Amino acid sequence: MSRFKLYIEYIGTRYSGWQMQKNSRSIQGKLYEAAKKVFDGEKLEIYGSGRTDAGVHALCQIAHLDVKTMLAPEVIRMKLNDELPGDINIIEVEKTNKDFHARHDAVSRSYIYQISRRRTAFGKQFVWWIKDKLDFEKMKKASKLFVGMHDFASFSDDDPEEKSTKVLIENVEIKEEGDLILIRITGSHFLWKMVRRIIGVLVEVGKGKLTENDIKKYLSENSNEPSRFTAPPSGLFLENVFYEHGKVSKELSALINIKSFKGKK
Known part of the structure:
Protein backbone atom coordinates (compact mmCIF):
# COMPACT_ATOMS: atom_id res chain seq x y z
CA MET A 1 0.00 0.00 0.00
CA ASN A 97 5.60 8.78 3.39
CA LYS A 98 3.11 6.55 5.15
CA ASP A 99 3.16 8.72 8.28
CA PHE A 100 1.84 11.80 6.46
CA HIS A 101 -1.79 12.65 7.27
CA ALA A 102 -3.60 15.35 5.31
CA ARG A 103 -5.63 16.51 8.30
CA HIS A 104 -3.59 15.74 11.41
CA ASP A 105 -0.31 17.14 10.03
CA ALA A 106 -1.79 20.46 8.87
CA VAL A 107 -0.58 23.38 11.00
CA SER A 108 -2.81 26.11 9.54
CA ARG A 109 -5.28 26.91 6.77
CA SER A 110 -6.29 30.02 4.85
CA TYR A 111 -9.62 31.03 3.32
CA ILE A 112 -10.44 33.87 0.95
CA TYR A 113 -13.86 35.52 0.69
CA GLN A 114 -14.99 37.75 -2.19
CA ILE A 115 -17.64 40.42 -1.72
CA SER A 116 -18.96 42.26 -4.78
CA ARG A 117 -20.36 45.76 -4.47
CA ARG A 118 -22.13 45.46 -7.79
CA ARG A 119 -24.33 42.92 -9.54
CA THR A 120 -22.36 40.59 -11.80
CA ALA A 121 -23.45 38.29 -14.61
CA PHE A 122 -20.19 36.31 -14.77
CA GLY A 123 -18.99 35.96 -11.20
CA LYS A 124 -22.28 35.31 -9.41
CA GLN A 125 -21.31 31.85 -8.12
CA PHE A 126 -17.96 33.19 -6.79
CA VAL A 127 -19.02 36.32 -4.86
CA TRP A 128 -21.53 37.69 -2.39
CA TRP A 129 -23.21 40.70 -3.96
CA ILE A 130 -24.12 43.32 -1.36
CA LYS A 131 -26.32 46.23 -2.44
CA ASP A 132 -25.80 48.33 0.70
CA LYS A 133 -22.92 50.75 0.91
CA LEU A 134 -20.06 49.31 2.96
CA ASP A 135 -17.56 51.29 5.03
CA PHE A 136 -14.33 49.52 4.08
CA GLU A 137 -12.18 51.22 6.72
CA LYS A 138 -14.55 50.20 9.53
CA MET A 139 -14.49 46.61 8.29
CA LYS A 140 -10.70 46.60 8.07
CA LYS A 141 -10.29 47.98 11.60
CA ALA A 142 -12.86 45.57 13.07
CA SER A 143 -11.26 42.56 11.36
CA LYS A 144 -8.19 42.85 13.62
CA LEU A 145 -10.33 41.97 16.66
CA PHE A 146 -10.47 38.37 15.45
CA VAL A 147 -6.67 37.92 15.43
CA GLY A 148 -5.29 35.80 18.27
CA MET A 149 -6.64 32.91 20.33
CA HIS A 150 -10.39 33.29 20.90
CA ASP A 151 -13.41 31.20 21.73
CA PHE A 152 -15.50 31.13 18.54
CA ALA A 153 -18.52 29.31 20.03
CA SER A 154 -20.76 32.21 18.90
CA PHE A 155 -19.54 31.76 15.33
CA SER A 156 -20.29 28.04 14.94
CA ASP A 157 -23.11 25.54 15.30
CA ASP A 158 -22.70 22.57 17.62
CA ASP A 159 -20.32 20.08 16.04
CA PRO A 160 -19.71 16.67 17.68
CA GLU A 161 -16.39 16.35 15.81
CA GLU A 162 -14.94 19.44 17.54
CA LYS A 163 -13.77 19.05 21.14
CA SER A 164 -13.01 22.76 21.60
CA THR A 165 -14.33 26.00 20.14
CA LYS A 166 -11.06 27.85 20.73
CA VAL A 167 -9.22 28.77 17.52
CA LEU A 168 -5.98 30.65 16.87
CA ILE A 169 -6.44 33.21 14.09
CA GLU A 170 -2.99 34.12 12.77
CA ASN A 171 -3.97 36.92 10.43
CA VAL A 172 -6.90 38.69 8.75
CA GLU A 173 -6.17 40.65 5.57
CA ILE A 174 -8.73 42.82 3.81
CA LYS A 175 -8.30 44.89 0.65
CA GLU A 176 -10.25 46.52 -2.17
CA GLU A 177 -9.88 45.69 -5.86
CA GLY A 178 -12.28 47.52 -8.11
CA ASP A 179 -15.78 46.73 -6.88
CA LEU A 180 -14.56 43.73 -4.92
CA ILE A 181 -13.69 43.50 -1.23
CA LEU A 182 -11.31 40.60 -0.58
CA ILE A 183 -10.83 39.05 2.85
CA ARG A 184 -8.26 36.39 3.73
CA ILE A 185 -8.40 34.63 7.10
CA THR A 186 -5.54 32.36 8.21
CA GLY A 187 -5.87 30.18 11.30
CA SER A 188 -4.94 26.94 13.01
CA HIS A 189 -8.25 25.40 11.95
CA PHE A 190 -11.85 26.51 11.47
CA LEU A 191 -15.16 25.48 13.01
CA TRP A 192 -18.30 24.69 11.04
CA LYS A 193 -19.61 27.93 9.40
CA MET A 194 -17.06 29.99 11.37
CA VAL A 195 -15.49 31.85 8.44
CA ARG A 196 -18.86 32.69 6.89
CA ARG A 197 -20.11 34.14 10.19
CA ILE A 198 -16.99 36.22 10.67
CA ILE A 199 -17.54 37.61 7.17
CA GLY A 200 -21.22 38.25 7.88
CA VAL A 201 -20.44 40.14 11.07
CA LEU A 202 -17.80 42.26 9.30
CA VAL A 203 -20.38 43.12 6.62
CA GLU A 204 -22.81 44.27 9.33
CA VAL A 205 -20.03 46.49 10.70
CA GLY A 206 -19.52 47.86 7.19
CA LYS A 207 -23.25 48.63 6.98
CA GLY A 208 -23.09 50.44 10.31
CA LYS A 209 -25.44 47.95 12.00
CA LEU A 210 -22.82 46.39 14.31
CA THR A 211 -19.85 47.87 16.16
CA GLU A 212 -16.48 46.67 17.43
CA ASN A 213 -18.07 46.31 20.86
CA ASP A 214 -20.54 43.79 19.42
CA ILE A 215 -17.64 41.69 18.12
CA LYS A 216 -15.93 41.83 21.51
CA LYS A 217 -19.18 40.65 23.10
CA TYR A 218 -19.52 37.72 20.66
CA LEU A 219 -15.94 36.66 21.44
CA SER A 220 -16.34 36.92 25.21
CA GLU A 221 -19.76 35.30 25.68
CA ASN A 222 -21.81 32.74 23.79
CA SER A 223 -24.39 34.37 21.51
CA ASN A 224 -26.69 33.16 18.73
CA GLU A 225 -26.68 36.55 16.99
CA PRO A 226 -23.81 35.86 14.51
CA SER A 227 -25.82 32.97 13.05
CA ARG A 228 -28.26 35.55 11.62
CA PHE A 229 -25.44 37.11 9.61
CA THR A 230 -23.97 33.94 8.05
CA ALA A 231 -22.50 34.85 4.65
CA PRO A 232 -23.48 32.68 1.64
CA PRO A 233 -20.98 29.98 0.58
CA SER A 234 -20.64 31.35 -2.96
CA GLY A 235 -17.86 33.81 -2.12
CA LEU A 236 -15.76 31.45 0.02
CA PHE A 237 -12.63 29.60 -1.13
CA LEU A 238 -10.32 27.29 0.82
CA GLU A 239 -7.09 28.86 -0.38
CA ASN A 240 -4.34 26.75 1.13
CA VAL A 241 -3.47 24.13 3.72
CA PHE A 242 -0.07 24.59 5.37
CA TYR A 243 2.24 21.93 6.74
CA GLU A 244 5.48 22.03 8.74
CA HIS A 245 7.53 22.68 5.63
CA GLY A 246 6.69 24.66 2.51
CA LYS A 247 4.50 27.42 3.98
CA VAL A 248 4.38 30.39 1.65
CA SER A 249 2.72 33.81 1.78
CA LYS A 250 1.10 35.28 -1.30
CA GLU A 251 -0.34 38.65 -2.17
CA LEU A 252 -4.09 38.80 -1.66
CA SER A 253 -5.66 39.19 -5.10
CA ALA A 254 -9.00 38.60 -6.78
CA LEU A 255 -9.81 35.08 -7.92
CA ILE A 256 -12.05 36.16 -10.80
CA ASN A 257 -11.35 38.54 -13.65
CA ILE A 258 -10.88 41.87 -11.88
CA LYS A 259 -11.25 43.80 -15.17
CA SER A 260 -14.96 43.05 -15.19
CA PHE A 261 -15.33 44.73 -11.80
CA LYS A 262 -13.83 48.07 -12.77
CA GLY A 263 -16.67 49.32 -14.95
CA LYS A 264 -19.80 51.23 -14.05
CA LYS A 265 -22.01 49.93 -11.26
Missing part, protein backbone atom coordinates in the same frame (compact mmCIF):
# COMPACT_ATOMS: atom_id res chain seq x y z
CA SER A 2 1.41 3.40 -1.05
CA ARG A 3 0.38 6.86 0.13
CA PHE A 4 -0.01 9.82 -2.24
CA LYS A 5 -0.59 13.49 -1.50
CA LEU A 6 -3.26 15.10 -3.71
CA TYR A 7 -3.57 18.83 -4.45
CA ILE A 8 -7.18 19.47 -5.52
CA GLU A 9 -9.15 22.45 -6.79
CA TYR A 10 -12.92 22.50 -7.16
CA ILE A 11 -16.01 24.62 -7.65
CA GLY A 12 -18.28 23.67 -4.77
CA THR A 13 -21.57 24.98 -6.18
CA ARG A 14 -23.02 21.57 -7.13
CA TYR A 15 -21.80 19.71 -4.04
CA SER A 16 -22.86 19.16 -0.43
CA GLY A 17 -19.28 19.85 0.67
CA TRP A 18 -16.03 17.90 0.84
CA GLN A 19 -17.12 15.08 3.13
CA MET A 20 -18.73 11.94 1.75
CA GLN A 21 -22.37 11.61 2.79
CA LYS A 22 -25.21 9.23 2.03
CA ASN A 23 -27.63 10.33 -0.69
CA SER A 24 -25.69 13.52 -1.52
CA ARG A 25 -23.03 14.55 -3.99
CA SER A 26 -19.68 15.37 -2.34
CA ILE A 27 -16.15 16.13 -3.53
CA GLN A 28 -14.68 13.23 -1.56
CA GLY A 29 -17.36 10.94 -2.97
CA LYS A 30 -16.55 11.92 -6.57
CA LEU A 31 -12.83 11.37 -5.95
CA TYR A 32 -13.55 7.96 -4.45
CA GLU A 33 -15.69 6.97 -7.45
CA ALA A 34 -12.94 8.09 -9.85
CA ALA A 35 -10.23 6.25 -7.88
CA LYS A 36 -12.28 3.02 -7.85
CA LYS A 37 -12.39 3.14 -11.65
CA VAL A 38 -8.68 3.96 -12.03
CA PHE A 39 -7.47 1.29 -9.60
CA ASP A 40 -10.04 -1.32 -10.69
CA GLY A 41 -11.21 -2.84 -7.44
CA GLU A 42 -8.10 -2.24 -5.34
CA LYS A 43 -8.75 -1.36 -1.69
CA LEU A 44 -8.27 2.38 -1.20
CA GLU A 45 -8.81 5.22 1.26
CA ILE A 46 -9.02 8.99 0.71
CA TYR A 47 -8.71 11.48 3.58
CA GLY A 48 -8.99 15.27 3.25
CA SER A 49 -7.36 18.03 5.28
CA GLY A 50 -10.77 19.06 6.55
CA ARG A 51 -14.36 19.70 5.56
CA THR A 52 -15.66 22.51 3.42
CA ASP A 53 -19.34 23.49 3.68
CA ALA A 54 -21.87 22.92 0.93
CA GLY A 55 -21.26 25.33 -1.94
CA VAL A 56 -17.77 26.36 -0.79
CA HIS A 57 -14.92 26.23 -3.32
CA ALA A 58 -11.25 25.23 -2.99
CA LEU A 59 -8.16 26.59 -4.68
CA CYS A 60 -6.00 23.95 -3.04
CA GLN A 61 -7.58 21.29 -0.88
CA ILE A 62 -5.12 18.62 0.29
CA ALA A 63 -5.95 14.94 0.60
CA HIS A 64 -4.00 11.71 0.90
CA LEU A 65 -4.74 8.53 -1.04
CA ASP A 66 -3.80 5.04 0.15
CA VAL A 67 -3.73 2.40 -2.57
CA LYS A 68 -1.61 -0.47 -3.84
CA THR A 69 -0.32 0.56 -7.27
CA MET A 70 2.77 0.75 -9.46
CA LEU A 71 1.46 3.81 -11.34
CA ALA A 72 3.60 6.95 -11.26
CA PRO A 73 2.11 10.04 -9.53
CA GLU A 74 1.72 11.97 -12.81
CA VAL A 75 -0.09 9.02 -14.41
CA ILE A 76 -2.41 8.81 -11.39
CA ARG A 77 -3.18 12.53 -11.75
CA MET A 78 -4.06 12.20 -15.44
CA LYS A 79 -6.16 9.08 -14.97
CA LEU A 80 -8.11 10.54 -12.05
CA ASN A 81 -8.78 13.76 -13.97
CA ASP A 82 -10.08 11.71 -16.91
CA GLU A 83 -12.74 10.26 -14.58
CA LEU A 84 -13.63 13.43 -12.66
CA PRO A 85 -16.29 16.01 -13.63
CA GLY A 86 -15.05 19.33 -15.00
CA ASP A 87 -15.58 21.23 -11.75
CA ILE A 88 -13.08 19.05 -9.84
CA ASN A 89 -9.42 18.97 -10.86
CA ILE A 90 -6.33 17.28 -9.43
CA ILE A 91 -3.55 19.87 -9.71
CA GLU A 92 -0.73 17.60 -8.59
CA VAL A 93 -0.05 14.14 -7.14
CA GLU A 94 3.11 13.28 -5.24
CA LYS A 95 4.21 10.15 -3.40
CA THR A 96 4.59 10.75 0.33
Whole structure:
Protein backbone atom coordinates (compact mmCIF):
# COMPACT_ATOMS: atom_id res chain seq x y z
CA MET A 1 0.00 0.00 0.00
CA SER A 2 1.41 3.40 -1.05
CA ARG A 3 0.38 6.86 0.13
CA PHE A 4 -0.01 9.82 -2.24
CA LYS A 5 -0.59 13.49 -1.50
CA LEU A 6 -3.26 15.10 -3.71
CA TYR A 7 -3.57 18.83 -4.45
CA ILE A 8 -7.18 19.47 -5.52
CA GLU A 9 -9.15 22.45 -6.79
CA TYR A 10 -12.92 22.50 -7.16
CA ILE A 11 -16.01 24.62 -7.65
CA GLY A 12 -18.28 23.67 -4.77
CA THR A 13 -21.57 24.98 -6.18
CA ARG A 14 -23.02 21.57 -7.13
CA TYR A 15 -21.80 19.71 -4.04
CA SER A 16 -22.86 19.16 -0.43
CA GLY A 17 -19.28 19.85 0.67
CA TRP A 18 -16.03 17.90 0.84
CA GLN A 19 -17.12 15.08 3.13
CA MET A 20 -18.73 11.94 1.75
CA GLN A 21 -22.37 11.61 2.79
CA LYS A 22 -25.21 9.23 2.03
CA ASN A 23 -27.63 10.33 -0.69
CA SER A 24 -25.69 13.52 -1.52
CA ARG A 25 -23.03 14.55 -3.99
CA SER A 26 -19.68 15.37 -2.34
CA ILE A 27 -16.15 16.13 -3.53
CA GLN A 28 -14.68 13.23 -1.56
CA GLY A 29 -17.36 10.94 -2.97
CA LYS A 30 -16.55 11.92 -6.57
CA LEU A 31 -12.83 11.37 -5.95
CA TYR A 32 -13.55 7.96 -4.45
CA GLU A 33 -15.69 6.97 -7.45
CA ALA A 34 -12.94 8.09 -9.85
CA ALA A 35 -10.23 6.25 -7.88
CA LYS A 36 -12.28 3.02 -7.85
CA LYS A 37 -12.39 3.14 -11.65
CA VAL A 38 -8.68 3.96 -12.03
CA PHE A 39 -7.47 1.29 -9.60
CA ASP A 40 -10.04 -1.32 -10.69
CA GLY A 41 -11.21 -2.84 -7.44
CA GLU A 42 -8.10 -2.24 -5.34
CA LYS A 43 -8.75 -1.36 -1.69
CA LEU A 44 -8.27 2.38 -1.20
CA GLU A 45 -8.81 5.22 1.26
CA ILE A 46 -9.02 8.99 0.71
CA TYR A 47 -8.71 11.48 3.58
CA GLY A 48 -8.99 15.27 3.25
CA SER A 49 -7.36 18.03 5.28
CA GLY A 50 -10.77 19.06 6.55
CA ARG A 51 -14.36 19.70 5.56
CA THR A 52 -15.66 22.51 3.42
CA ASP A 53 -19.34 23.49 3.68
CA ALA A 54 -21.87 22.92 0.93
CA GLY A 55 -21.26 25.33 -1.94
CA VAL A 56 -17.77 26.36 -0.79
CA HIS A 57 -14.92 26.23 -3.32
CA ALA A 58 -11.25 25.23 -2.99
CA LEU A 59 -8.16 26.59 -4.68
CA CYS A 60 -6.00 23.95 -3.04
CA GLN A 61 -7.58 21.29 -0.88
CA ILE A 62 -5.12 18.62 0.29
CA ALA A 63 -5.95 14.94 0.60
CA HIS A 64 -4.00 11.71 0.90
CA LEU A 65 -4.74 8.53 -1.04
CA ASP A 66 -3.80 5.04 0.15
CA VAL A 67 -3.73 2.40 -2.57
CA LYS A 68 -1.61 -0.47 -3.84
CA THR A 69 -0.32 0.56 -7.27
CA MET A 70 2.77 0.75 -9.46
CA LEU A 71 1.46 3.81 -11.34
CA ALA A 72 3.60 6.95 -11.26
CA PRO A 73 2.11 10.04 -9.53
CA GLU A 74 1.72 11.97 -12.81
CA VAL A 75 -0.09 9.02 -14.41
CA ILE A 76 -2.41 8.81 -11.39
CA ARG A 77 -3.18 12.53 -11.75
CA MET A 78 -4.06 12.20 -15.44
CA LYS A 79 -6.16 9.08 -14.97
CA LEU A 80 -8.11 10.54 -12.05
CA ASN A 81 -8.78 13.76 -13.97
CA ASP A 82 -10.08 11.71 -16.91
CA GLU A 83 -12.74 10.26 -14.58
CA LEU A 84 -13.63 13.43 -12.66
CA PRO A 85 -16.29 16.01 -13.63
CA GLY A 86 -15.05 19.33 -15.00
CA ASP A 87 -15.58 21.23 -11.75
CA ILE A 88 -13.08 19.05 -9.84
CA ASN A 89 -9.42 18.97 -10.86
CA ILE A 90 -6.33 17.28 -9.43
CA ILE A 91 -3.55 19.87 -9.71
CA GLU A 92 -0.73 17.60 -8.59
CA VAL A 93 -0.05 14.14 -7.14
CA GLU A 94 3.11 13.28 -5.24
CA LYS A 95 4.21 10.15 -3.40
CA THR A 96 4.59 10.75 0.33
CA ASN A 97 5.60 8.78 3.39
CA LYS A 98 3.11 6.55 5.15
CA ASP A 99 3.16 8.72 8.28
CA PHE A 100 1.84 11.80 6.46
CA HIS A 101 -1.79 12.65 7.27
CA ALA A 102 -3.60 15.35 5.31
CA ARG A 103 -5.63 16.51 8.30
CA HIS A 104 -3.59 15.74 11.41
CA ASP A 105 -0.31 17.14 10.03
CA ALA A 106 -1.79 20.46 8.87
CA VAL A 107 -0.58 23.38 11.00
CA SER A 108 -2.81 26.11 9.54
CA ARG A 109 -5.28 26.91 6.77
CA SER A 110 -6.29 30.02 4.85
CA TYR A 111 -9.62 31.03 3.32
CA ILE A 112 -10.44 33.87 0.95
CA TYR A 113 -13.86 35.52 0.69
CA GLN A 114 -14.99 37.75 -2.19
CA ILE A 115 -17.64 40.42 -1.72
CA SER A 116 -18.96 42.26 -4.78
CA ARG A 117 -20.36 45.76 -4.47
CA ARG A 118 -22.13 45.46 -7.79
CA ARG A 119 -24.33 42.92 -9.54
CA THR A 120 -22.36 40.59 -11.80
CA ALA A 121 -23.45 38.29 -14.61
CA PHE A 122 -20.19 36.31 -14.77
CA GLY A 123 -18.99 35.96 -11.20
CA LYS A 124 -22.28 35.31 -9.41
CA GLN A 125 -21.31 31.85 -8.12
CA PHE A 126 -17.96 33.19 -6.79
CA VAL A 127 -19.02 36.32 -4.86
CA TRP A 128 -21.53 37.69 -2.39
CA TRP A 129 -23.21 40.70 -3.96
CA ILE A 130 -24.12 43.32 -1.36
CA LYS A 131 -26.32 46.23 -2.44
CA ASP A 132 -25.80 48.33 0.70
CA LYS A 133 -22.92 50.75 0.91
CA LEU A 134 -20.06 49.31 2.96
CA ASP A 135 -17.56 51.29 5.03
CA PHE A 136 -14.33 49.52 4.08
CA GLU A 137 -12.18 51.22 6.72
CA LYS A 138 -14.55 50.20 9.53
CA MET A 139 -14.49 46.61 8.29
CA LYS A 140 -10.70 46.60 8.07
CA LYS A 141 -10.29 47.98 11.60
CA ALA A 142 -12.86 45.57 13.07
CA SER A 143 -11.26 42.56 11.36
CA LYS A 144 -8.19 42.85 13.62
CA LEU A 145 -10.33 41.97 16.66
CA PHE A 146 -10.47 38.37 15.45
CA VAL A 147 -6.67 37.92 15.43
CA GLY A 148 -5.29 35.80 18.27
CA MET A 149 -6.64 32.91 20.33
CA HIS A 150 -10.39 33.29 20.90
CA ASP A 151 -13.41 31.20 21.73
CA PHE A 152 -15.50 31.13 18.54
CA ALA A 153 -18.52 29.31 20.03
CA SER A 154 -20.76 32.21 18.90
CA PHE A 155 -19.54 31.76 15.33
CA SER A 156 -20.29 28.04 14.94
CA ASP A 157 -23.11 25.54 15.30
CA ASP A 158 -22.70 22.57 17.62
CA ASP A 159 -20.32 20.08 16.04
CA PRO A 160 -19.71 16.67 17.68
CA GLU A 161 -16.39 16.35 15.81
CA GLU A 162 -14.94 19.44 17.54
CA LYS A 163 -13.77 19.05 21.14
CA SER A 164 -13.01 22.76 21.60
CA THR A 165 -14.33 26.00 20.14
CA LYS A 166 -11.06 27.85 20.73
CA VAL A 167 -9.22 28.77 17.52
CA LEU A 168 -5.98 30.65 16.87
CA ILE A 169 -6.44 33.21 14.09
CA GLU A 170 -2.99 34.12 12.77
CA ASN A 171 -3.97 36.92 10.43
CA VAL A 172 -6.90 38.69 8.75
CA GLU A 173 -6.17 40.65 5.57
CA ILE A 174 -8.73 42.82 3.81
CA LYS A 175 -8.30 44.89 0.65
CA GLU A 176 -10.25 46.52 -2.17
CA GLU A 177 -9.88 45.69 -5.86
CA GLY A 178 -12.28 47.52 -8.11
CA ASP A 179 -15.78 46.73 -6.88
CA LEU A 180 -14.56 43.73 -4.92
CA ILE A 181 -13.69 43.50 -1.23
CA LEU A 182 -11.31 40.60 -0.58
CA ILE A 183 -10.83 39.05 2.85
CA ARG A 184 -8.26 36.39 3.73
CA ILE A 185 -8.40 34.63 7.10
CA THR A 186 -5.54 32.36 8.21
CA GLY A 187 -5.87 30.18 11.30
CA SER A 188 -4.94 26.94 13.01
CA HIS A 189 -8.25 25.40 11.95
CA PHE A 190 -11.85 26.51 11.47
CA LEU A 191 -15.16 25.48 13.01
CA TRP A 192 -18.30 24.69 11.04
CA LYS A 193 -19.61 27.93 9.40
CA MET A 194 -17.06 29.99 11.37
CA VAL A 195 -15.49 31.85 8.44
CA ARG A 196 -18.86 32.69 6.89
CA ARG A 197 -20.11 34.14 10.19
CA ILE A 198 -16.99 36.22 10.67
CA ILE A 199 -17.54 37.61 7.17
CA GLY A 200 -21.22 38.25 7.88
CA VAL A 201 -20.44 40.14 11.07
CA LEU A 202 -17.80 42.26 9.30
CA VAL A 203 -20.38 43.12 6.62
CA GLU A 204 -22.81 44.27 9.33
CA VAL A 205 -20.03 46.49 10.70
CA GLY A 206 -19.52 47.86 7.19
CA LYS A 207 -23.25 48.63 6.98
CA GLY A 208 -23.09 50.44 10.31
CA LYS A 209 -25.44 47.95 12.00
CA LEU A 210 -22.82 46.39 14.31
CA THR A 211 -19.85 47.87 16.16
CA GLU A 212 -16.48 46.67 17.43
CA ASN A 213 -18.07 46.31 20.86
CA ASP A 214 -20.54 43.79 19.42
CA ILE A 215 -17.64 41.69 18.12
CA LYS A 216 -15.93 41.83 21.51
CA LYS A 217 -19.18 40.65 23.10
CA TYR A 218 -19.52 37.72 20.66
CA LEU A 219 -15.94 36.66 21.44
CA SER A 220 -16.34 36.92 25.21
CA GLU A 221 -19.76 35.30 25.68
CA ASN A 222 -21.81 32.74 23.79
CA SER A 223 -24.39 34.37 21.51
CA ASN A 224 -26.69 33.16 18.73
CA GLU A 225 -26.68 36.55 16.99
CA PRO A 226 -23.81 35.86 14.51
CA SER A 227 -25.82 32.97 13.05
CA ARG A 228 -28.26 35.55 11.62
CA PHE A 229 -25.44 37.11 9.61
CA THR A 230 -23.97 33.94 8.05
CA ALA A 231 -22.50 34.85 4.65
CA PRO A 232 -23.48 32.68 1.64
CA PRO A 233 -20.98 29.98 0.58
CA SER A 234 -20.64 31.35 -2.96
CA GLY A 235 -17.86 33.81 -2.12
CA LEU A 236 -15.76 31.45 0.02
CA PHE A 237 -12.63 29.60 -1.13
CA LEU A 238 -10.32 27.29 0.82
CA GLU A 239 -7.09 28.86 -0.38
CA ASN A 240 -4.34 26.75 1.13
CA VAL A 241 -3.47 24.13 3.72
CA PHE A 242 -0.07 24.59 5.37
CA TYR A 243 2.24 21.93 6.74
CA GLU A 244 5.48 22.03 8.74
CA HIS A 245 7.53 22.68 5.63
CA GLY A 246 6.69 24.66 2.51
CA LYS A 247 4.50 27.42 3.98
CA VAL A 248 4.38 30.39 1.65
CA SER A 249 2.72 33.81 1.78
CA LYS A 250 1.10 35.28 -1.30
CA GLU A 251 -0.34 38.65 -2.17
CA LEU A 252 -4.09 38.80 -1.66
CA SER A 253 -5.66 39.19 -5.10
CA ALA A 254 -9.00 38.60 -6.78
CA LEU A 255 -9.81 35.08 -7.92
CA ILE A 256 -12.05 36.16 -10.80
CA ASN A 257 -11.35 38.54 -13.65
CA ILE A 258 -10.88 41.87 -11.88
CA LYS A 259 -11.25 43.80 -15.17
CA SER A 260 -14.96 43.05 -15.19
CA PHE A 261 -15.33 44.73 -11.80
CA LYS A 262 -13.83 48.07 -12.77
CA GLY A 263 -16.67 49.32 -14.95
CA LYS A 264 -19.80 51.23 -14.05
CA LYS A 265 -22.01 49.93 -11.26
